[in-house]
Amino acid sequence: MDLRIFTEPQQGASYDTLLTVAKATEDLGFDAFFRSDHYLKMGSVDGLPGPTDAWITLAGLARETKRIRLGTLMTAATFRLPGVLALQVAQVDQMSGGRIELGLGAGWFEEEHKAYGIPFPKEKFGRLEEQLAIVTGLWATEVGDTFSYEGDHYRLEDSPALPKPAQDKVPVLIGGHGPTRTPRLAARYADEFNMPFSSPQDSERQFGRVRAAAEEAGRKGDDLVYSNALVVCVGRDDAEVARRAAAIGREVEELKENGLAGSPAEVVDKIGRYGAVGASRFYLQVLDLDDLDHLELISSQVQSQLS
Numbered sequence: 001m002d003l004r005i006f007t008e009p010q011q012g013a014s015y016d017t018l019l020t021v022a023k024a025t026e027d028l029g030f031d032a033f034f035r036s037d038h039y040l041k042m043g044s045v046d047g048l049p050g051p052t053d054a055w056i057t058l059a060g061l062a063r064e065t066k067r068i069r070l071g072t073l074m075t076a077a078t079f080r081l082p083g084v085l086a087l088q089v090a091q092v093d094q095m096s097g098g099r100i101e102l103g104l105g106a107g108w109f110e111e112e113h114k115a116y117g118i119p120f121p122k123e124k125f126g127r128l129e130e131q132l133a134i135v136t137g138l139w140a141t142e143v144g145d146t147f148s149y150e151g152d153h154y155r156l157e158d159s160p161a162l163p164k165p166a167q168d169k170v171p172v173l174i175g176g177h178g179p180t181r182t183p184r185l186a187a188r189y190a191d192e193f194n195m196p197f198s199s200p201q202d203s204e205r206q207f208g209r210v211r212a213a214a215e216e217a218g219r220k221g222d223d224l225v226y227s228n229a230l231v232v233c234v235g236r237d238d239a240e241v242a243r244r245a246a247a248i249g250r251e252v253e254e255l256k257e258n259g260l261a262g263s264p265a266e267v268v269d270k271i272g273r274y275g276a277v278g279a280s281r282f283y284l285q286v287l288d289l290d291d292l293d294h295l296e297l298i299s300s301q302v303q304s305q306l307s
Contacts, residue, residue: 001275001306004032005295006073006229006283010041010051010112013289015060018052022061024292025068028299032069033061034103034283037076040112044249055088062096069099073194073229073283074175076107077127078118082134082154090139090165098166103173103194104132125181127153132189136172139165175229177202179209187213192225194283197258203228204277227281228274231259234267234298244294248287260284264301271306 005025009018022033037054041047058070070092075085085104093100106124107113113120121127130151141147141161149156174186175194183206186193193210195203203226211221233248233255235241241262245252255261260270260282271282284298 001271002031002227002281003298003303003306004034004069004281004283005030006034006036006285007289008036008038008285008287009057009289010036010038010047011043011045011287012041012047012049013052014049015052015057017289018057019061019064020292021286021289021295022065022068022070024295026065028295029303030068030295030299031281032071032101033065034071034073034101037072037074037079038109038112039079039118040109040115042109055092058100059092059095062092062099065096065099067099069101070096071101071171071173072103073173073196074103074105076105076109077131078107078113078120078124082131083138083156083159085131086135086138087163089135089170090163093165093167093170094163096166100165100167101171101173101192102135103175104128104135105174105176129185130154132172132174132185136189137161139170173227175227177206179206183209183213184217186210186224187217187219190224192227192281194227194229195279196229197231198228199258200273200277203274203279207278225281226278227283228279229283229285231255231261232267232284232286232294232298233259233261234264234294234302236263236297236301244288244291247291264297264305267298267302268305271302 025033039051054072089102106128110120130153138161146158147161171191173192174190176182207226214221233244260267
């Protein structure tokens with residue numbers, strides 16, 4: 001059972017803060033450090049000192065860490081042209097020695113596009129599908145060959161398809177709740193399917209759709225890793241849980257219902273419920289990035305029971 005630390009820096013975090021959390025992630029034995037890819041805060045937080053770019057952040061962390069995997073949940077297809085994205089991810093993978101994973105989604109937060117002058121097209125899913133075809137196609141092209149593509153949204157002519165990632169294949173993550181198109185896209189392109197902020201019951205249904213789509217596409221359902229992303233709030237006692245919930249502006253009972261919250265034993269039990277429906281990896285959304293004791297507690301009393 002892999003536990004990964006997942007951060008939301010647009011809510012307020014400098015690169016130095018992210019570096020501190022990433023190093024703690026590595027030192028405490030977690031599998032990976034992931035971050036969101038957003039340029040605007042959400043909710044009532046001030047968002048200071050302002051947003052950081054996901055792939056610039058990961059490039060820095062690639063040189064400052066040695067073991068942990070690094071990636072995005074999720075890079076928005078609206079933010080970058082696919083050829084540029086393929087180049088960026090390949091370069092950061094080289095910088096990390098082959099530890100990068102790409103989560104790629106359609107993009108959904110219109111306000112951040114308006115705030116930074118990024119086009120927000122009405123039809124996004126088709127763009128995502130073409131981006132996946134282009135990014136994976138560029139990486140799969142043999143050195144010395146060229147890659148061309150003509151779609152409704154993007155056209156590439158005789159690309160040298162360079163540079164190549166350090167890994168033979170950069171893992172691609174696709175996620176979401178869509179009942180038809182999302183499973184089909186995951187079946188075609190994904191190494192991992194992520195179900196964000198969902199119950200075990202909803203996760204089981206969506207995992208089943210993805211498995212069925214994979215088998216229809218000629219893959220085995222178990223070819224994919226199935227994962228969940230959930231906010232985490234763990235305490236040694238009720239008072240510590242309440243303090244951590246208050247620090248992120250959430251209610252304890254709501255967190256217990258919709259996330260991984262409570263004592264270490266409660267959290268281990270709930271992880272087991274997700275595991276029973278097929279999840280083998282968890283992205284623990286940590287919202288208070290200054291509370292490194294929280295990470296230590298999860299490592300020593302939750303992760304240790306799942307190893």
